[in-house]
Amino acid sequence: MKTESNDVSTVNHPPHYNRFSHEVIELVEKMSFCNGNALKYLLRAPFKGAFSEDLKKAAWYLRRCETFPLTMQQEQLLKGFALEMAEHSPELSSVLRWLLEGIYPHSIADDLEELLRRQDGTEAEA
Numbered sequence: 001m002k003t004e005s006n007d008v009s010t011v012n013h014p015p016h017y018n019r020f021s022h023e024v025i026e027l028v029e030k031m032s033f034c035n036g037n038a039l040k041y042l043l044r045a046p047f048k049g050a051f052s053e054d055l056k057k058a059a060w061y062l063r064r065c066e067t068f069p070l071t072m073q074q075e076q077l078l079k080g081f082a083l084e085m086a087e088h089s090p091e092l093s094s095v096l097r098w099l100l101e102g103i104y105p106h107s108i109a110d111d112l113e114e115l116l117r118r119q120d121g122t123e124a125e126a
Contacts, residue, residue, distance in 0.1 A: 016047040020084045027077045034064040038105070042095060043081060046088045052116055059112040065105035075100060091115055 018024075024043045028036035038061035045054035070078060082096035098108050 016044040020081055022077055022080065024081075027074055027081065030071070031074070032065075034061045035068055037061045038065060039078075039099075042092055043085070045092060046085075052119065055112050055116055059109040059116075062105040062109035062112070068099050068102070068105050070100070 020043070024040055027043075028039050031039070038058050041054040041058035041061065045051050045058070048054060078096060078100055082093050082100065085096055086093040095108055095112065098111075099105075
C-alpha cells in the first residue's frame with residue numbers, strides 16, 4: 001500500500017481548497033448541504049481548472065437556498081475568503097461579499113449565470 005509522505009493529497013487536502021489562509025472545509029463543514037456546496041464551488045472555481053463548470057454548479061446550489069444564514073465564525077471566515085479572493089477573481093470576491101450582505105441567493109445565481117454568458121461571449125441581447 002502506498003502512503004502519501006510528501007505527495008499532494010487530492011483527497012485529504014486538495015490544493016484547490018487550500019489557496020487561502022483557511023481551508024474551505026473550515027467554513028462549509030457546518031453549513032446546510034446546499035449552502036456549503038455553493039460556497040465550495042465558488043471558492044475553488046479559480047483554482048481547479050473548471051471555472052465555468054464550478055460557477056454553474058454554484059448557481060445550481062444557490063437556486064436551492066432559501067436563505068444563506070451564517071454564524072459569526074462563518075461570517076468572519078467568509079470575510080477573509082472574500083478579501084483573499086479579490087486577488088484571484090474580483091467578480092467572485094463580489095459574489096462572496098453579496099452573500100455576507102444577505103442578498104437573496106437566487107439573485108446571486110442569476111448574476112453568476114450572467115457572468116458565465118459574458119465570459120462565453122453569448123451575452124443575451126437586451
